[in-house]
Amino acid sequence: xxxxxxxxxxxxxxxxxxxxxxxxxxxxxxxxxxxxxxxxxxxxxxxxxxxxxxxxxxxxxxxxxxxxxxxxxxxxxxxxxxxxxxxxxxxxxxxxxxxxxxxxxxxxxxxxxxxxxxxxxxxxxxxxxxxxxxxxxxxxxxxxxxxxxxxxxxxxxxxxxxxxxxxxxxxxxxxxxxxxxxxxxxxxxxxxxxxxxxxxxxxxxxxxxxxxxxxxxxxxxxxxxxxxxxxxxxxxxxxxxxxxxxxxxxxxxxxxxxxxxxxxxxxxxxxxxxxxxxxxxxxxxxxxxxxxxxxxxxxxxxxxxxxxxxxxxxxxxxxxxxxxxxxxxxxxxxxxxxxxxxxxxxxxxxxxxxxxxxxxxxxxxxxxxxxxxxxxxxxxxxxxxx
Amino acid sequence: xxxxxxxxxxxxxxxxxxxxxxxxxxxxxxxxxxxxxxxxxxxxxxxxxxxxxxxxxxxxxxxxxxxxxxxxxxxxxxxxxxxxxxxxxxxxxxxxxxxxxxxxxxxxxxxxxxxxxxxxxxxxxxxxxxxxxxxxxxxxxxxxxxxxxxxxxxxxxxxxxxxxxxxxxxxxxxxxxxxxxxxxxxxxxxxxxxxxxxxxxxxxxxxxxxxxxxxxxxxxxxxxxxxxxxxxxxxxxxxxxxxxxxxxxxxxxxxxxxxxxxxxxxxxxxxxxxxxxxxxxxxxxxxxxxxxxxxxxxxxxxxxxxxxxxxxxxxxxxxxxxxxxxxxxxxxxxxxxxxxxxxxxxxxxxxxxxxxxxxxxxxxxxxxxxxxxxxxxxxxxxxxxx
Numbered sequence: 001x002x003x004x005x006x007x008x009x010x011x012x013x014x015x016x017x018x019x020x021x022x023x024x025x026x027x028x029x030x031x032x033x034x035x036x037x038x039x040x041x042x043x044x045x046x047x048x049x050x051x052x053x054x055x056x057x058x059x060x061x062x063x064x065x066x067x068x069x070x071x072x073x074x075x076x077x078x079x080x081x082x083x084x085x086x087x088x089x090x091x092x093x094x095x096x097x098x099x100x101x102x103x104x105x106x107x108x109x110x111x112x113x114x115x116x117x118x119x120x121x122x123x124x125x126x127x128x129x130x131x132x133x134x135x136x137x138x139x140x141x142x143x144x145x146x147x148x149x150x151x152x153x154x155x156x157x158x159x160x161x162x163x164x165x166x167x168x169x170x171x172x173x174x175x176x177x178x179x180x181x182x183x184x185x186x187x188x189x190x191x192x193x194x195x196x197x198x199x200x201x202x203x204x205x206x207x208x209x210x211x212x213x214x215x216x217x218x219x220x221x222x223x224x225x226x227x228x229x230x231x232x233x234x235x236x237x238x239x240x241x242x243x244x245x246x247x248x249x250x251x252x253x254x255x256x257x258x259x260x261x262x263x264x265x266x267x268x269x270x271x272x273x274x275x276x277x278x279x280x281x282x283x284x285x286x287x288x289x290x291x292x293x294x295x296x297x298x299x300x301x302x303x304x305x306x307x308x309x310x311x312x313x314x315x316x317x318x319x320x321x322x323x324x325x326x327x328x329x330x331x332x333x334x335x336x337x338x339x340x341x342x343x344x345x346x347x348x349x350x351x352x353x354x355x356x357x358x359x360x361x362x363x364x365x366x367x368x369x370x371x372x373x374x375x376x377x378x379x380x381x382x383x384x385x386x
Numbered sequence: 387x388x389x390x391x392x393x394x395x396x397x398x399x400x401x402x403x404x405x406x407x408x409x410x411x412x413x414x415x416x417x418x419x420x421x422x423x424x425x426x427x428x429x430x431x432x433x434x435x436x437x438x439x440x441x442x443x444x445x446x447x448x449x450x451x452x453x454x455x456x457x458x459x460x461x462x463x464x465x466x467x468x469x470x471x472x473x474x475x476x477x478x479x480x481x482x483x484x485x486x487x488x489x490x491x492x493x494x495x496x497x498x499x500x501x502x503x504x505x506x507x508x509x510x511x512x513x514x515x516x517x518x519x520x521x522x523x524x525x526x527x528x529x530x531x532x533x534x535x536x537x538x539x540x541x542x543x544x545x546x547x548x549x550x551x552x553x554x555x556x557x558x559x560x561x562x563x564x565x566x567x568x569x570x571x572x573x574x575x576x577x578x579x580x581x582x583x584x585x586x587x588x589x590x591x592x593x594x595x596x597x598x599x600x601x602x603x604x605x606x607x608x609x610x611x612x613x614x615x616x617x618x619x620x621x622x623x624x625x626x627x628x629x630x631x632x633x634x635x636x637x638x639x640x641x642x643x644x645x646x647x648x649x650x651x652x653x654x655x656x657x658x659x660x661x662x663x664x665x666x667x668x669x670x671x672x673x674x675x676x677x678x679x680x681x682x683x684x685x686x687x688x689x690x691x692x693x694x695x696x697x698x699x700x701x702x703x704x705x706x707x708x709x710x711x712x713x714x715x716x717x718x719x720x721x722x723x724x725x726x727x728x729x730x731x732x733x734x735x736x737x738x739x740x741x742x743x744x745x746x747x748x749x750x751x752x753x754x755x756x757x758x759x760x761x762x763x764x765x766x767x768x769x770x771x772x
Contacts, residue, residue, distance in 0.1 A: 001486050021518065044625070052513070053439040057521065059513040060468040063630040063643075063762030073646045075625035076763070077474050078466045082446040088463050092478060099485030100387050127438070127445040132407065135443065239430070239461035244449040257449075260459045376449030377462070 001098040005224040006232045006383065008037025008217035009343040014181040014331035017211040022056055022112035023068045029213035029336075030069050030108060037217040038227050043102035044075040046092050048085030048109035049335035052078075054124035056112050065110075075102075082128035082372030083284065085109060086214065086338025087379030091237050093218045094381075103223060108215035109336035121209050125334070128373040130245035142206060142285070144246055144374045146198035149287035152253045153200070155302065158290065160200065162305030164191040166286035167204050167328055169314050174325020176357035181210050181331030205286040210331035214339035216346065221386065230350045235365075236271065236382035238264030244376040253302075257378040258295040258369060265367075265380040273297045276382065277363035278319065278348060280341035282371035283326040292369055293321065296380075315357060323348060323357050338370035338379060349385050387484040391610040392618045392769065394423025394603035395729040400567040400717035403597040408442055408498035409454045415599035415722075416455050416494055423603040424613050429488035430461040432478050433601075434471030434495035435721035438464075440510035442498050451496075461488075468514035468758030469670065471495060472600065472724025473765030477623050479604045480767075489609060494601035495722035507595050511720070514759040516631035528592060528671070530632055530760045532584035535673035538639045539586070542688030544676065546586065550577040551694045552672035553590050553714055559701055560711020562743035567596050567717030591672040596717035600725035602732065607772065616736045617772035621751075622655030623765075624648055630762040639688075643764040644681040644755060651753075651766040659683045662768065663749035664705065664734060666727035668757035669712040678755055679707065682766075701743060709734060709743050724756035724765060735771050 010032025012025045020028070026047065034042070047065055052058045059078075066076035081088045086109030093107035113121055126135045129144065152158045168188055174180040186204065194204040224231050240260035243249050249256070266272055273296060281296070283289035290304035298319060299307045307313060313321035324330050324344035327337060345366035347353045370379045396418025398411045406414070412433065420428070433451055438444045445464075452462035467474045472495030479493035499507055512521045515530065538544045554574055560566040572590065580590040610617050626646035629635050635642070652658055659682060667682070669675035676690035684705060685693045693699060699707035710716050710730035713723060731752035733739045756765045 023518075051439040051445050053437040053510070054443075054445075056517065057440075057509070057513055058517040059437050059440075059466060060515075060630060060759050060762055062467045063627040063759060064516065066627045067629045067631075067634065067762075071627075073626045073628065073643065075650075076627045077478075077625070080445060080464045080466060081448045092463075095485050095487050096481055098487070099481050101481050101484070123443070124439070127443055129446075130450065131442065131444040132409075239463070240459045241449040241452045241457075241462045242459065243453045244446060245453075248453065257459065264461075373446050373449060376446055376453075 002100060003221040004094050004097045004218055004234045005221045006216050006346050007219055007224045007227055007229045008033040009346045010036060011179050011214040011340055011343045012212050013179050014210050014212035014333060016114045022052060022058060022110055023064055025211060025213040026065050026108060026110040027068050029215040030106060033106060033215040033217050039104050039217060042071060042074060042106050043104050044096060045106040046077045046079055046089045048089035048338060049078055050080060050082055050085050050111060051124050051127055054127060055116050081377045083334040084338055084370040084372035084377050084379050085335040087370030090338060090342055090381060091239055091379055094234050094237055097218050097220060104219045106215055106217050107339060109339035110213040111333035111335040112211050113209045113333060114211050133245050142198040142201055145285040145287055146201045147246060148252050149200050152287060152291060155253050158305040162309050163205055163286040164188045165308045166283060166289045167191045169308060170283060170322050170326040170328040173315060173323050173357055174329025176355035177325045177330055178354055180325045180329050181208055182329050201285055207284045207327035207332035210333040212331055212333035212336045214336045214343050216339060216342050231386035232346050232349050233384050233386050234381060235384045236265035236269030238262055238380040241377045242375055244373060246374055255291055255295040255375040257375055258292055261378040261380040262296050265382050269382045271382060275365055276367045277365050278323060278359060279321055279367040279369060280324060280344050281321055281369045283322055283328050284332060296369060320359055323353060323359060341368035341370055345383050349383060388486060389607040390480050390483045390604055390620045391607045392602050392732050393605055393610045393613055393615045394419040395732045396422060397565050397600040397726055397729045398598050399565050400596050400598035400719060402500045408438060408444060408496055409450055411597060411599040412451050412494060412496040413454050415601040416492060419492060419601040419603050425490050425603060428457060428460060428492050429490050430482060431492040432463045432465055432475045434475035434724055435464055436466060436468055436471050436497060437510050437513055440513060441502050467763045469720040470724055470756045470758035470763050470765050471721040473756030476724060476728055476767060477625055477765055480620050480623055483604050483606060490605045492601055492603050493725060495725035496599040497719035497721040498597050499595045499719060500597050519631050528584040528587055531671040531673055532587045533632060534638050535586050538673060538677060541639050544691040548691030548695050549591055549672040550574045552669060552675045553577045555694060555700050556669060556708050556712040556714040559709050559743055560715025562741035563711045563716055564740055566711045566715050567594055568715050587671055593670045593713035593718035596719040598717055598719035598722045600722045600729050602725060602728050618732050618735050619770050619772050620767060621770045622651035622768035624650030625765050627763045628761055630759060632760055641677055641681040641761040643761055644678055647764040647766040648682050651768050655768045657768060661751055662753045663751050664709060664745060665707055665753040665755060666710060666730050667707055667755040669708060669714050670718060682755060706745055709739060709745065727754035727756055731769050735769060
């Protein structure tokens with residue numbers, strides 16, 4: 001397998017977008033990535049999207065987006081694994097370049113979630129759960145993650161304070177991200193006075209409904225050197241699934257797909273969690289970030305909440321998590337999130353993170369953990385400055 | 387890149403399935419493929435599905451299907467490029483094995499189309515067209531293919547007789563396929579007396595709404611030799627897109643994505659159309675088969691209809707097309723069709739096609755052409771007996 005590098009990144013301003021449709025926002029992110037990379041063509045393109053069908057009645061995004069990007073006859077496809085679709089697109093592009101099949105591949109992600117309204121969005125997102133055994137009985141994602149939160153609190157003594165600390169930290173980081181949907185700071189009180197969605201999760205524990213797109217360009221390290229861009233190598237890629245429904249799992253206070261995907265990525269990279277400088281992780285709900293950091297092996301089981309409360313994962317902490325603002329503040333256009341995480345990791349590794357959120361410790365190795373459903377699938381990637 | 391072979395195939399009986407859901411039919415096909423291959427594990431799995439979201443409210447099929455297949459923690463994903471999703475899954479699995487990332491990969495396809503009813507199915511399928519510029523204005527796929535048929539008739543003198551001959555031929559072949567949805571012969575009169583859908587296309591010019599699944603196992607040629615199965619090598623893979631909307635194309639009497647994808651596959655295989663013994667092609671409508679055979683270079687532009695009328699593509703013809711019965715008789719569970727085509731190509735190359743439809747000329751090289759939408763994307767694969 002050939003060595004692969006990321007040479008270009010692009011992202012749209014996340015939010016509720018009224019003046020552009022799905023195809024428009026994707027093209028905006030894609031052109032930004034192409035411009036950043038300085039490439040003069042693409043060999044292929046793959047885009048992650050969770051459910052263009054349910055959100056906007058549009059599938060077949062490979063053809064549609066290649067067409068609107070002006071890339072006639074391009075080998076273009078769409079991949080999906082719920083909210084980890086962007087991470088899957090990145091992995092497939094990585095394999096395609098590594099294999100020798102293609103030299104320059106764009107991996108992107110897009111979702112247009114706000115056109116359909118609230119009930120429609122809830123139904124569309126529920127398609128990531130087990131339709132027959134969870135959704136038919138009324139379960140939606142806030143409820144499923146609330147079950148995980150209650151179990152984690154019961155087993156480990158995780159507290160309301162710890163959940164709130166995740167939201168406060170991520171909004172602090174997101175306040176410095178010009179592409180974030182909610183780029184403002186909040187306090188503990190903001191979270192704790194917000195409306196209850198599914199106890200113990202309040203609305204400020206939840207990531208928002210978002211329109212947005214992100215794209216990155218992957219190529220061989222040899223081509224990257226000729227482009228004159230900073231070489232950000234993809235050194236590890238891991239992909240794993242878990243039982244789709246919560247009730248089928250042995251333990252809902254951990255995320256097994258995350259542990260297995262991380263193990264695979266570490267093994268490929270020849271690294272351990274101790275070698276990683278920072279990470280973007282999938283904080284679709286505050287409890288998710290806590291459990292993910294434990295499942296990655298960063299903290300012992302039950303210790304993730306305490307760590308965030310102590311500031312260990314803050315911008316100035318020993319292991320910064322979600323410098324972008326995470327899904328909570330940056331926004332969560334589900335199919336785009338995995339690609340947006342890679343955008344942030346690359347910016348941090350290049351020293352290009354905007355508005356004071358650039359890490360000061362000269363990070364060399366970053367990680368992205370992207371999750372689908374209630375953890376039914378996970379992609380983990382490790383990137384390193386060459 | 388490593389040499390790749392198909393070592394196992396599985397398919398369900400296509401039709402209107404009331405007693406099994408999407409997950410059940412996929413598992414049935416997958417277990418058949420695993421059993422046929424004789425492998426004791428999978429390294430990963432990718433499944434093509436056009437729109438589980440719109441048909442049955444279920445996305446996240448990587449997690450769901452790995453779970454129901456008993457493959458805990460498997461790297462499992464879903465890919466989509468409308469009705470060519472199964473072909474895309476096959477290509478991605480091919481790249482993954484060729485790259486060295488995985489040794490044993492299952493590529494499958496599934497669609498459960500009959501649960502939603504007729505109007506729902508029409509809306510779901512329309513998601514493969516350009517929602518903003520075609521569907522909003524009332525166009526659906528029979529109408530779009532009817533436009534292509536009218537243009538082809540006007541430009542080349544293609545006749546009603548020629549369209550009917552495609553349906554009659556494919557039903558003849560399908561009558562010998564125990565997995566076909568409509569395994570019976572029809573006459574020219576059956577087609578020409580059937581109800582008009584979108585002039586000139588009658589209902590017997592159209593492929594049906596179908597539930598079904600298919601799966602194939604890919605591995606390296608080295609591993610295949612140890613399994614003791616016939617070695618069916620994947621020697622060419624091509625993928626291309628075209629403008630998604632018909633009105634954006636220079637010429638709607640040809641299918642450019644098919645031509646480009648075929649060129650790529652021929653180049654990789656080091657073959658031309660003259661080296662191919664037979665093909666499964668995407669006859670979603672009778673006119674599609676005619677235009678596809680021309681776009682593949684098998685017949686000159688405008689000569690595809692005459693060829694089928696003369697029997698050149700029949701089971702006994704010089705270049706048999708759709709020995710399985712094609713989408714017309716076998717059925718067209720949209721996400722599964724590309725994988726089902728590979729199943730038929732492998733059966734023919736192994737000499738295992740059932741009930742007298744096995745080609746008598748000892749075929750060595752077969753092709754599968756799988757198309758999305760009105761030709762907005764196409765996958766072409768070439769397989770050869772080692």
